[in-house]
Amino acid sequence: MPQKVCKKCSAISETEKDFCPECGASYLEAKKEELIGVSPGTRFLSYLLESVLATVTLGIGWLIWAATLSGTGQTPGKKIMGLTVIDEQTKKPMTMGRMFWMRGIVAGFVAQIGIFFTLGILLFMPFWDKRNQNLWDRISASIVVNTQEVS
Numbered sequence: 001m002p003q004k005v006c007k008k009c010s011a012i013s014e015t016e017k018d019f020c021p022e023c024g025a026s027y028l029e030a031k032k033e034e035l036i037g038v039s040p041g042t043r044f045l046s047y048l049l050e051s052v053l054a055t056v057t058l059g060i061g062w063l064i065w066a067a068t069l070s071g072t073g074q075t076p077g078k079k080i081m082g083l084t085v086i087d088e089q090t091k092k093p094m095t096m097g098r099m100f101w102m103r104g105i106v107a108g109f110v111a112q113i114g115i116f117f118t119l120g121i122l123l124f125m126p127f128w129d130k131r132n133q134n135l136w137d138r139i140s141a142s143i144v145v146n147t148q149e150v151s
């Protein structure tokens with residue numbers, strides 16, 4: 001029998017059923033409490049802001065600014081918009097290594113190819129993704145949330 005922990009009453013039960021035998025709360029319901037990213041519109045604005053910032057600072061200023069934000073899960077555009085990239089599992093801000101290598105380099109590279117071959121359509125992925133994620137969020141197992149939601 002699988003052991004299940006009830007999110008509502010914290011009882012540990014051995015049951016095949018989908019609900020807690022102690023209080024009747026559904027285990028499925030609890031699982032559905034998934035993290036949802038910020039709205040696609042907000043994501044889109046942050047893409048725009050990021051490119052404007054990178055352009056006006058000739059790229060260099062943006063990089064230096066981004067370096068000062070390392071470990072916070074933020075980039076200059078996200079900082080201004082009050083957004084943070086967090087790990088889907090731990091819900092903690094992305095570490096500098098993962099932010100840079102996984103999200104920036106690996107996911108960024110794959111996403112560029114995807115965006116190119118879909119003629120840019122993939123850039124709008126948060127608009128149809130159920131958790132408002134784009135391709136590089138998926139690849140790097142991250143999600144963008146409002147900074148005040150980060151514990």
Ligand SMILES: [Zn+2]
Binds near residue numbers: 007008009021023025
């Ligand atoms: Zn229960």
